Amino acid sequence: MPYSTDNAFRPFCSERCKLIDLGAWASESYRVPDESNPPELLELDPFKVDD
Ligand SMILES: [Zn+2]
16 A cells, blocks of 8 residues: 555554554564574674784
């Protein structure tokens, strides 16, 4: 469904889409990190040099 300038639910095409998107965003934000699988960032060592 295309966006419409007179659509009260912008940037969503409808209230239903808005609720679905916000629900997806919320569940993503509140997801608890899996401690058994640490992010790669923790493994980076910017000061490591070859010797
Ligand atoms: Zn939609």
